[in-house]
């Protein structure tokens with residue numbers, strides 16, 4: 051019996067469903083019941099009837115799933131798979147902004163710990179950040195922790211005063227504008243599709259800026275056949291699945307999230323067998339960090 055067969059049998063026995071982010075290994079995406087970006091995964095986790103969810107992603111994703119579905123058993127194949135950006139803001143930065151600005155909303159990228167969410171008024175993902183910030187009644191916005199997504203939102207919503215902090219995704223921040231420019235030279239007919247976690251210079255060179263699912267939809271809908279992709283390489287699996295005749299080029303220095311890659315088929319099987327590595331958020335923190343997530347789901351509708 052293959053490891054994939056063993057996973058399927060245990061899934062049925064335990065009424066489990068497997069969710070995977072586009073950045074995990076292709077073989078893990080292949081056995082997933084649902085694959086998506088952070089927004090899709092947080093919505094679907096809440097709606098699924100299953101008792102158990104195996105969340106193939108980094109810890110803030112499982113944590114968010116648990117906050118929105120406290121009665122479900124959420125299993126994390128690799129509890130050490132963590133997003134470094136999810137920790138990149140300190141409480142005193144939020145306290146200082148709350149003292150400095152009237153009419154302030156603290157807007158928190160979902161790539162953050164439950165504690166950071168609990169300091170915030172509303173969460174966003176890269177798929178809905180512009181829409182949500184635009185529709186908030188507040189003039190002043192403290193955007194945490196991602197300075198790159200925050201700057202992109204500020205450019206799209208110039209009527210707001212968006213205050214940034216210093217957090218960033220190391221994978222997207224290191225995508226080099228020079229490497230994107232040289233790919234453009236080599237493939238002049240290609241469209242450049244970038245994730246908003248990239249730095250300013252890369253976004254300037256892009257034809258389209260969007261979340262991972264936005265990038266995948268754009269490549270499918272576009273009449274072009276060549277694309278330069280400025281995000282983590284895991285999206286290639288879905289890009290190729292949906293667009294068999296099209297060509298995708300990544301920068302020479304491959305953008306790879308080592309935390310997402312920690313999730314393997316063996317670890318998925320292990321959590322199904324043992325029910326170890328549960329996502330958990332307790333007590334008062336669960337209550338206060340759930341509120342901004344719920345508000346995101348309302349405002350994103």
Ligand code: 13P
Pocket residue numbers: 086087088089133161175176177219247260261262263
């Ligand atoms: P999206 O899933 O919103 O595209 O974000 C990418 C990401 O970095 C998730 O960790």
Ligand code: SF4
Pocket residue numbers: 073108132133134135136161219220221222247282307308309310
């Ligand atoms: Fe975090 Fe970046 Fe990895 Fe996404 S790609 S999980 S933002 S480190």
